[in-house]
Amino acid sequence: MLAGNWKMHTTSAEATTLIEGIATAARAAKDREVVVGPPFTLLETAKRAIGDAPISLAAQHLHWEPKGAFTGEVSGEMLRDIGCSHVIIGHSERRQFFGETDATVSQRIGAALRVGLHAIVCVGESLEQRENNQTLAVIDTQIRGGLHGLDAAAFASLTVAYEPVWAIGTGKVATTEQAEDVHAAIRKQLGTLVGGDVAETVRILYGGSVKPDNVDALMAQPNIDGALVGGASLDPKAFSRIIEFSN
Numbered sequence: 001m002l003a004g005n006w007k008m009h010t011t012s013a014e015a016t017t018l019i020e021g022i023a024t025a026a027r028a029a030k031d032r033e034v035v036v037g038p039p040f041t042l043l044e045t046a047k048r049a050i051g052d053a054p055i056s057l058a059a060q061h062l063h064w065e066p067k068g069a070f071t072g073e074v075s076g077e078m079l080r081d082i083g084c085s086h087v088i089i090g091h092s093e094r095r096q097f098f099g100e101t102d103a104t105v106s107q108r109i110g111a112a113l114r115v116g117l118h119a120i121v122c123v124g125e126s127l128e129q130r131e132n133n134q135t136l137a138v139i140d141t142q143i144r145g146g147l148h149g150l151d152a153a154a155f156a157s158l159t160v161a162y163e164p165v166w167a168i169g170t171g172k173v174a175t176t177e178q179a180e181d182v183h184a185a186i187r188k189q190l191g192t193l194v195g196g197d198v199a200e201t202v203r204i205l206y207g208g209s210v211k212p213d214n215v216d217a218l219m220a221q222p223n224i225d226g227a228l229v230g231g232a233s234l235d236p237k238a239f240s241r242i243i244e245f246s247n
């Protein structure tokens with residue numbers, strides 16, 4: 001899976017141009033799933049621009065209630081209604097700036113799965129946590145806190161994205177070894193939650209300054225099953241090259 005997180009970027013004209021610019025690469029990408037995550041306001045525009053191209057539409061966030069007095073929030077039902085198939089949950093920017101916790105991540109995952117949305121669940125450590133050798137403990141807490149209580153069927157509708165916070169938007173990419181080590185540990189943790197057979201089938205994406213010049217090496221790692229891409233997903237040429245990675 002190659003998923004673009006557009007964050008709070010793009011106008012409607014830019015969104016259309018961007019999708020038109022990656023459609024050729026997406027059509028050629030027979031063995032990979034391409035996902036774009038525009039802001040809420042552009043989901044409908046993006047859906048129209050996608051047309052029949054094999055590009056899935058993701059929202060960047062959802063509320064766990066189906067409807068109600070929650071000013072400013074958007075529900076899973078609303079996302080399905082507008083044509084989303086995927087939703088990003090627990091991005092580090094939500095955790096850092098908007099009070100997202102493992103408990104609210106868990107509630108959002110439940111809400112997404114209830115309406116048939118595929119959840120892309122983000123985990124990752126800060127620089128301080130990495131320097132204090134807490135990476136695996138932090139990831140373990142996030143995985144257990146967000147994914148506890150889910151059965152094997154739920155894991156079929158779920159992708160994990162490992163995004164070291166220090167590598168997001170900084171140009172500092174984790175080395176392939178650093179990324180692969182954490183991905184392997186995540187797969188092991190998933191195995192303890194849901195069993196090794198199911199854990200083998202869960203895709204684990206890497207995110208954090210993925211670019212055309214580092215994507216091939218990352219994707220060659222045995223436990224890296226795709227990428228969640230911020231900055232480079234806003235450039236159709238760069239994201240097309242990421243979609244076309246070779247390993």
Ligand code: PEP
Nearest residue numbers: 168169207208209230231
């Ligand atoms: C992200 O926002 O999920 C991300 C990985 O951003 P960037 O690729 O810009 O580091």
